[in-house]
Amino acid sequence: MEKVLVISEHEGGRLRRHTLSAVAFAAKVAAESGGRFEILVLGEGMGEVAGELRSYGAAAILVGDHADLRHPVADKHGWMIARIARERGATMVVAAASTFSKDILPRSAALMDAGMLSDVVGISMTGGEAEFKRIMFAGNVIATVKLDGAVRFLTVRSAAFVHPVPGADVSPVVELSVPVSELPSLIEYGSREVRVTGRPDPTEARVVVSGGRGVKNAEDFERLIGGLADAFGGAAGSSRALVDAGIVPNSLQVGQTGKIVAPDLYVAVGISGAIQHMAGMKDTKVIVAINKDPDAPIFEVADFGIVGDAYQLVPELIEKVKAK
């Protein structure tokens, strides 16, 4: 009988879609263990986010709405999550893997003396006990792991758990009191740079087009990678090489230490296929590689490889994808 607490993530007053993969995970655990799940929303002005989450079968939507929680700062949010997990008797606390959850959840876990697993891709209930699968060593090892203790913390890879379809708005919304005077105050939020592109986040798109060192500068990136991403209605991503070169912002980096993506289609343009890059995109359904070096390792994982100059092939590809 698991009691799962899902930690929702939102930005600019809107739900981050990958929260739904954590909801899917929780629903599965609840169903298989005869338990239930609740969803926690912390922030300021959370009415809309809470409302949207009511249609996924949660036993309750718990809302901590307060100006002091406006920014997802680790000391305050970490403390609140631990407190609420304790109050609700949670046996599992789960969020979608992201910089938000990776910053905050380990903090809550330690406050509860709980173990934690990051980037979980599978769960099975064996004899009433949960066993988790996660990836290690840059995608080269799958581990099956158990966590001891009364409560376990997890982040899940969004691509591994299919988003549930919304049903009727049945989950009751429960307003939680926020004990402002008890909230720690070690960290002061400054600012966050606003996202510049109108394209989706690479972790949330059906198609991701990524550029690597084969793309020479920011204008070419926008024209070739951005252009092809737009033709597919998808997201743009990159290898670390372009982030290091200052050509694209770090938020586009795909890989072991960047974002993990698993879209329907991933197009790697001018990317050699280093272990660290592949760890972030190997679980894609269909991989296309465009590279002028026929021996580039990226071809080993590509379903469709084409050898040639990206500067010639990509504009043609953009035209022909659009032509449909």
Next chain:
Amino acid sequence: MMKILVALKRVPDPDTRIRVKEGVLDLDGVKFAVNPFDAIALEQAIRMREQLGDVEVVVVSIGTGDCVEQLRLGLAMGADRALLISGAEAPDSLSVARILADVYRRERPDLVLMGKQAIDDDSNQAGQMLAALLGIGQATFVSKIELVDGRSSACCARETDGGIETITVRLPAVVTTDLRLNEPRYVSLPGIMKARKKPLEEIQLTDPTLKAPARTRVLKLESPPPRKAGIRVRTVDELVEKLRNEAKVI
């Protein structure tokens, strides 16, 4: 005098492909390195000493005697002193945090610098857990750090999914590094010579709660299923045709 504690983990060289053989990691012939994010943390500490002067940099590694190799590298890069904490059996991030909390209480550093993640287990937890256990602040995924308010706080730029975020955290605090914080220096020959004379202390864990992994039990290791071999196409037309009609992804 300011003291900075830097955690260094010994990990397989980042460019080796680790494999599983009959259920166990095949580490035959694998070279080991300092976790790349930890090298960045150490570089940051050394730069702060170069800038501020009165700073002591202490490196700490938890593991077997083999970790001496990484600690000596740390000393050769420029750390002043090293601690080896031995006797921990394959610690998980929570036990690493507990052990480091123990070290922290003995050393009383003003700042703890760690990697955002160890590239072997990719957990991305130990720093945040340490900060929680100590009841101090944290800044994770940091790509820029600046001491402010008479060294009582650190203003940090964090690399988040949405873009760069700026926070100010009161010291002492735990700061975890991202790749763009800096580029670690190479170890020089004089550095290696000097490192031989620097103090390296080994502390044997006796507390059974610190020795055993706190919460994690690994039941099985396996290799991921290989992707099936793909094909080469010659023209863009052929590619578009395959994506439309064969793979049906566009």
